Amino acid sequence: MRWREGQEVDPNNPYAESTHMMLDMAYWMSIPIGLVLLWMGIKGRVMWLKVWSVGLMFLGVGILLNDYFDLL
Numbered sequence: 414m415r416w417r418e419g420q421e422v423d424p425n426n427p428y429a430e431s432t433h434m435m436l437d438m439a440y441w442m443s444i445p446i447g448l449v450l451l452w453m454g455i456k457g458r459v460m461w462l463k464v465w466s467v468g469l470m471f472l473g474v475g476i477l478l479n480d481y482f483d484l485l
Contacts, residue, residue: 440477440480443469443472444470444473446469447470448466449466450462450469451467
């Protein structure tokens with residue numbers, strides 16, 4: 414990202430608002446995608462797909478909760 418000459422970067426918010434919104438959208442999309450992949454893993458009896466889909470949902474929810482409650 415470009416900054417104007419003499420403009421300092423805010424250490425608490427280094428990304429633009431649009432970038433933050435795109436990241437939030439990706440985290441929200443990971444939950445239904447994880448559910449679909451979990452269903453496919455159960456239906457096809459594919460263990461790695463079940464594990465990865467649960468991990469995807471877990472991380473998506475974890476990041477959203479961290480962002481909402483400002484834990485870290």
